[in-house]
Amino acid sequence: MAEQKSSGAAQAPKKDIKTVKADQKARRRAEKLEAKERKKAGKANKRGFFKQIGDVFKMTRKYDPSVVWWMVGAFVAALVVGLVIGLLTGSPVLWTLMFIPLGLLAAIIIMNKKAEKAAFAQIDGRPGAAGAALSQLGRGWVVEDEPIAVNPRTQETVFRATGKAGVVLVADGDYNRAKKLADKQRKHMERFLPNVEIRVLQVGKGPSEVELHEVKSTIKRMKKTLNRHEVRAVEQRISSLPKNNLGIPKGVDPYRMRPDRKSMRGR
Structure with missing residues (x-):
């Protein structure tokens, strides 16, 4: 009887270890699934942002086709400024690369201004x-x-x-x-x-x-x-x-x- 009790007591910790390991696997599996869902949601949000930018651009271009040239002009102007500064400082490539984000920002600002004007044009003359x-x-x-x-x-x-x-x-x-x-x-x-x-x-x-x-x-x-x-x-x-x-x-x-x-x- 004593031997049976001792063997039963020895088996109990083994079951507990198996349960703990199973719980750990389930938790790791759940964490991986959650990470995948977060990654998918992040990609969806990123696609949604770019889709929104694209929709705004299409709406603005439909109202004012010249928005394309204004955006290109703003981007090129920023690059020219960066190139000039680079030539004066002796690092034209570095300064031109640094002004690429500023050129993109300038183009987006131009688009937003034109988009706001286009949006108001659609409701102009309506009550309210x-x-x-x-x-x-x-x-x-x-x-x-x-x-x-x-x-x-x-x-x-x-x-x-x-x-x-x-x-x-x-x-x-x-x-x-x-x-x-x-x-x-x-x-x-x-x-x-x-x-x-x-x-x-x-x-x-x-x-x-x-x-x-x-x-x-x-x-x-x-x-x-x-x-x-x-x-x-x-x-x-x-x-x-x-x-x-x-x-x-x-x-x-x-x-x-x-x-x-x-x-x-x-x-």
């Missing part, structure tokens, strides 16, 4: 296009998601952005009707914000208008008159105003209006 342009302002600006004033019959809209340049009202639609709508909003807001700069920007292609793709850069160049705390105070003051006083007609949802067929075809 000014709001899409304002949404590109980014950090430091408070932009209303919906227009603060709407003409439900002719679909002129006025959007508002608040930042260090003060309050900017962006009017979109027929020049005279949109200007009248924006001026009404400006006069109303001046009563509540007497010491704040309130500017009106008209979107369009006329001499006194700003094209849709230039709205962001135009506003960014405006003179700063407020600091960060004043911007917050102004926005809080605007938020406290009754919504009905801001010019949106009761019962009108700007996003359910019929699209202006003339503006969809282009004026």
